[in-house]
Amino acid sequence: MRFMMACAVLLCLAGCSNKSGIALNNRQTVIMESPVLTAGIIPGSPALSVDQGRKKATLSLSNNQPKPIKINFVFYWYDKQGLDLLPFAEPRTVTVPANATIDISSLNGNLDAYSVRVHLYL
Structure with a gap:
């Protein structure tokens, strides 16, 4: 009985260990409210590059609709541990023309910038 209890405690402790940092789902790079998709906006995936x-x-x-759609967006930058990088970007607005595709972008001068997440809303 004692052996079983010791094993249970060890299994619990082993399950509690993790690497340092914040648990982020790196596949969820675009967060959008449901009205964005309903409005006809289809986002791609963010592409990272280096510019100067x-x-x-x-x-x-x-935008797959026959009318322009006004979208608000914010880029959130993270380091390798999943921590937010300061300063936070200001929300911006763009109008996506009817039946067209446009690119939005964000620059971050922090050398620790590792990943990005974009929030889209109307």
């Missing part, structure tokens, strides 16, 4: 020594994230937005 700064990290650059670019995201394509496609």
